[in-house]
Amino acid sequence: MAVVLVLVLIVVGSVLFHFLSPWWWTPIASNWDYIDHTIIISFWITGIVFAAVVLFMAYCVFRFRHREGNRATYEPENKRLESWLMIVTAFGVTALLVPGLFVWSRFVTVPSDATEIEVVAQQWQWSFRLPGKDGKLGTSDTRDVTADNPLGVAPKDPNGQDDVLVEAADLHLPVGKPVKVLLRSIDVLHDFYIPEFRAKMDMIPGSVTYFWFTPIRTGTFQVLCAELCGQGHPLMHGVVVVDTEQDYLAWLGQQQTFAQLSAPPQSGSANQPPGKIIASSLGVAANSKLSRSAQ
Amino acid sequence: MVDVTPADAIPPAEVGEVELYHPHSWWTKYVFSQDAKVIAVQYSATATAIGLVALVLSWLMRLQLGFPGTFDFITPEAYYQFITMHGMIMVIYLLTALFLGGFGNYLIPLMVGARDMVFPYVNMLSYWVYLLAVLVLVSSFFAPGGPTGAGWTLYPPQAIMSGTPGGQDWGIILMLSSLILFIVGFTMGGLNYVVTVLQGRTRGMTLMRLPLTVWGIFTATVMALLAFPALFVACVMMLLDRVLGTSFFMPAIVEMGAQLQHNGGSPILFQHLFWFFGHPEVYIVALPAFGIVSDLISTHARKNIFGYRMMVWAILAIGALSFVVWAHHMYVSGMNPYFGFFFATTTLIIAVPTAIKVYNWVLTLWRGDIHLTLPMLFALAFIVTFVNGGLTGLFLGNVVVDVPLSDTMFVVAHFHMVMGVAPILVIFGAIYHWYPKVTGRMLDETLGKFHFWVTFVGAYLIFFPMHYLGLMGVPRRYAELTDMTIMTESARHLNSFISIMAFTVGFAQMVFLFNLIWSIRHGRGAGGNPWRATTLEWQTPQTPPAHGNFGKELPIVYRWAYDYSVPGAKEDFIPQNVPGDFAPSREPA
Secondary structure, three states, rough: OOOHHHHHHHHHHHHHHHOOOOOOOOOOOOOOOHHHHHHHHHHHHHHHHHHHHHHHHHHHHHOEEEEOOOOOOOOOOOOOHHHHHHHHHHHHHHHHHHHHHHHHHHHOOOOOEEEEEEEEOOEEEEEEOEEEEEEOOOOOHHHOOOOOOOOOOOOOOOOOOOOEEEEOOOOEOOOOOOOEEEEEEEEOOOOEEEEOOOEEEOOEOOOEEEEOOOOOOOOOEEEEEOOOOOOOHHHHEEEEEEEEEHHHHHHOOOOEEHHHHOOOOOHHHHOOOHHHHHHHHHHHHHHHHHHHHHO | OOOOHHHHHHHOOOOOOEEEEEEEOOHHHHHOOOOOHHHHHHHHHHHHHHHHHHHHHHHHHHHHHOOHHHHOOOOOHHHHHHHHHHHHHHHHHHHHHHHHHHHHHHHHHHHHHHOOOHHHHHHHHHHHHHHHHHHHHHHOOOOOEEOOOOOOOOOOOOOOOOOOOOOOOOOOHHHHHHHHHHHHHHHHHHHHHHHHHHHHOOOOOOHHHHOOOHHHHHHHHHHHHHHHHHHHHHHHHHHHHHHHOOOOOOOOOOOOEEEOOOOOOOHHHHHHHHHOOOOOOHHHHHHHHHHHHHHHHHHOOOOOOOHHHHHHHHHHHHHHHHHHHHHHHHHOOOOOOOHHHHHHOOOOOOOOHHHHHHHHHHHHHHHEEOOOHHHHHHHEEEEEHHHEEEEEEEHHOOOHHHHHOOOOOOHHHHHHHHHHHHHHHHHHHHHHHHHHHHHOEOOOOOHHHHEEEEEEHHHHHHHHHHHHHHHHHOEEOOOOOOOOOOOOOHHHHHHHHHHHHHHHHHHHHHHHHHHHHHHHHHOOOOOOOOOOOHEEEHHHHOOOOOOOOOOOOOOOOOOOOOOOOOOOOOOOOOOOOOOOOOOOOOOOO
């Protein structure tokens, strides 16, 4: 009989936990509240099915438990019941799938006014590239990566000269403007993930992947790498700051272009020493030490 | 209504019996044995032994997650080695080997009424190659650099690069070699299981009279024979990339400032190959569990399985569909996003036959005569955890919902519930059910009850709350959750709670192991058919069954496997090999 009680407790406990526990998603900061709605629909449908199946099972165990003289009913099939259950299930599945695919079609359809920006990942840091005045990103190739050109921007491409590079620092974005994020990696798989934006996508060396979103509120958000990328994976954090238009432009004005960065060092460009990438190659040991001492 | 008299249903023997190879010495009887039952025990013991390693690894990783910074020896490198080996051992070397090599070997010949597997010698080789694969796997713990820490999915490029533990050492080479060996060994066993089910059935054992256990193992084996080659190919290619410097999966890469020699390979290709194997693998583990649990429920509720024909078709439909859903593991992999429409649709369609199976298990309980034995308790627990894990699969399969949840602890909670906890509960139920046949003695009931309650409730308390960590956005495969803005203080406490439950559940498994060993000598005598079950393995002349299983004459099968509580029959079960028409036999024609 204990098992009947436990089955009921599991249903009641799970439902209470769902509604009362403090663990829930972070406040959303992008236009993807559609995804949150789809998750809520999924919770309702699956929650009802879970409760129904387990409670019915608890009832069966209670009602039909063995007692002296009991005998089971002999009923191999019941075509009507089986067909009905199949239809109801198909209906429930459709109710999950249709909104899901509808939102997915939005997710994969990038609005035409979205600004393209690029995120470049490497073990274990994030860099960013924004189009310059021409509004176009220059081409890039992993083979072009050198100590002076850590993102591998094609040196000869005129479109790339005015690209704004943000190397291993925070990215700023203006609030309310749709962004198409182009994702690139120069070493292993990574995944650009900001929990508050709900969206994420892997980055694959040799390919450019993408997703889009519109930041809907200002704030500072942490970037996490969501695809295992080696031992520095849990420390591969970054920062995206969503600004008002004004703050954004002020920040943008302080950034340097590819042409400025790749010019021979003369004036005060000491903030981007060419040895940067070598320093990050020492980051393996440094990172794991850091991780121990951080605790 | 079937109006044929039973005798008409039994075709005459078409070919005479072939004499079995009889062992001449202790070595050929117990070590290099060709008896499927001995091979089954060897497979099970080896899988359990390596499974204990995986259990300890899970403790180590829960120590780190629950009490970060307390244990200095768990470096990020070590943590990734723990999760990788835990995952690979559990999925391949424990679950696959135990269900197919263990239960498949023991039950197929007995349940279909055969004297042994069709190719006993190849069957023996299968085990020894499997053992070799396990030894190679274990050797990586002692190799320079330790085992691979690439995650059980072994995604390149990182799997063979220096930023990953074992990537430029022996770890990844030994892992890939071990998998290749495992697949070679499995193929030898798998061909045996398929041919034995198709060719080795006794007279009267039509396909639609097979117990669902056999259907589950049979379909899973066919799937494994079709799916493992994709993994085999992927392993060979990655081994070539690693050892000979080819570029199957390796594009141009700058590693820590240095250009690597690779060029033009595709990391995504590996993922497609891996999941073309990896998704069917989920069902390779699940289908035998489905089959076995059907028989446990039917036997212990003293009622025929509800909707047998639908159950068989559901198994076959799930088996077929599982080959066209693999890319649902890759929604955020960067593959063409339009694939999402197709794979989300196929994935959610698979929910229909799966749901039918759940309904039929529960409807088998309806108006049954439910004996709350240990196998029945584990079967009930399986339904709860499987329904829970299956329903969260509807989140992750529904492409857009997967976007925020993929690569988070939600995924970890989901797959542990559905293909970790649920099938393992079936394994426990099955062991409590068939142990009396294997040893002639019952397992201790009190220890069994303790084991059941701690395992079932504990596992639910581990994995149910874990979904909500994923919903918060906590990523999986994080050796540490320091400096993470979404991680709240209460979430850290939840992690500690989960860890404590994990140690508790692990401890209960030690009690189970003790029970397994203690009861061999001290268990209550079981007799030949303690559960009063219908299937042929309970009708053997000796318990444990002797070599050749069935004495002089093979049994003849007159009925399906589910004649429980037949109206008009004196007992509440009629074994499959009992002739005679007991009133309204409504066995499906």
